[in-house]
Amino acid sequence: MVIIPAIDLKDGKCVRLLQGDFNRVTVYSDHPAEMARLWREKGAERLHLVDLDGSVAGAPVNAGIIRQIVREVSLPVEIGGGIRDLATAKSYLDMGVQWVILGTAALKDRVLVYKACEMFPGRIILGIDAANGKVAVEGWTEQSEMTASELAKSYENRGVAAVVYTDISRDGMQTGVNVDATKSLAEEIEIPVIASGGVATLEDIKKLLPLEEAGISGVIVGKALYSGAISLEEAIRLTKRV
Structure with a gap:
C-alpha cells in the first residue's frame, strides 16, 4: 500500500x-x-495534488505551480481539480503528470470520462467524494443523490486506473479514516481504491493495511502529515513491514 x-x-x-x-x-x-521536495526527501513515492481554486472555477487555476512541482520533483504525480475537458487532461499529461483525476466530470459528463479513458488508458483516476454516502461535486459545493458505489460501478471495465474515495465529513478533521465505507466500496468494484479523508494516526494506516486484498491500494494523507501527527517515514516503514 502506497502512502x-x-x-x-x-x-x-x-x-x-x-x-x-x-x-x-x-x-x-x-x-x-x-513542500513537494520535502515529502520526496522523506521517502514519498507519489504525490496527490489538488487545484482547489480550479475545482470551483471549473478550469485550472494553479497549473503553473503544478508544472513547477512536476519539473522539480521526480515523483509520479496525480492531479485533480478543475479538469472538465479532454484538452485540460491532455495538457496535464503532456507536462509530465502521471494521472489526472476526474471528479465532477465523472458524475456530469460520462462521455468525456469514457473518451479520456480511451485516449489515456491507465492514466485516468475517478475522484469520488461523498458526504453521508452520496457523491458531492463542484468542489464539494453540490451534492447528488447517487451513491459512491453506483458511480464507481458505472465505470467498471473502462480502463480506469483507480478510484480516490474521500469521506468529506472526515476530510481535514483527523477523526479517523472511514474504514468501513472504504472497504465496502473496494469490495463492490474491481477498480483499485485509494482511501482519503480523516487519516489521523498510524493506527488508521494499520487498519487499512489488511484491506489491500480487498482492493485498497493506497491512502492519501494530508493534515496529519502537516500537523506532525503522522511521520511520513514511519508510515512508509509500516507499509514495508507487512
Missing part, C-alpha cells in the same frame, strides 16, 4: 480545508514546490 502525501493548492499556497469548507482554511506553506 500518498496531499498538496492542496489555493491562491498559490499549500493549504488544508476542514470538511471541504473554503472558509476554513489553514495555510501550511507559501511555496508548494518546497
Whole structure:
C-alpha cells in the first residue's frame, strides 16, 4: 500500500480545508514546490495534488505551480481539480503528470470520462467524494443523490486506473479514516481504491493495511502529515513491514 502525501493548492499556497469548507482554511506553506521536495526527501513515492481554486472555477487555476512541482520533483504525480475537458487532461499529461483525476466530470459528463479513458488508458483516476454516502461535486459545493458505489460501478471495465474515495465529513478533521465505507466500496468494484479523508494516526494506516486484498491500494494523507501527527517515514516503514 502506497502512502500518498496531499498538496492542496489555493491562491498559490499549500493549504488544508476542514470538511471541504473554503472558509476554513489553514495555510501550511507559501511555496508548494518546497513542500513537494520535502515529502520526496522523506521517502514519498507519489504525490496527490489538488487545484482547489480550479475545482470551483471549473478550469485550472494553479497549473503553473503544478508544472513547477512536476519539473522539480521526480515523483509520479496525480492531479485533480478543475479538469472538465479532454484538452485540460491532455495538457496535464503532456507536462509530465502521471494521472489526472476526474471528479465532477465523472458524475456530469460520462462521455468525456469514457473518451479520456480511451485516449489515456491507465492514466485516468475517478475522484469520488461523498458526504453521508452520496457523491458531492463542484468542489464539494453540490451534492447528488447517487451513491459512491453506483458511480464507481458505472465505470467498471473502462480502463480506469483507480478510484480516490474521500469521506468529506472526515476530510481535514483527523477523526479517523472511514474504514468501513472504504472497504465496502473496494469490495463492490474491481477498480483499485485509494482511501482519503480523516487519516489521523498510524493506527488508521494499520487498519487499512489488511484491506489491500480487498482492493485498497493506497491512502492519501494530508493534515496529519502537516500537523506532525503522522511521520511520513514511519508510515512508509509500516507499509514495508507487512
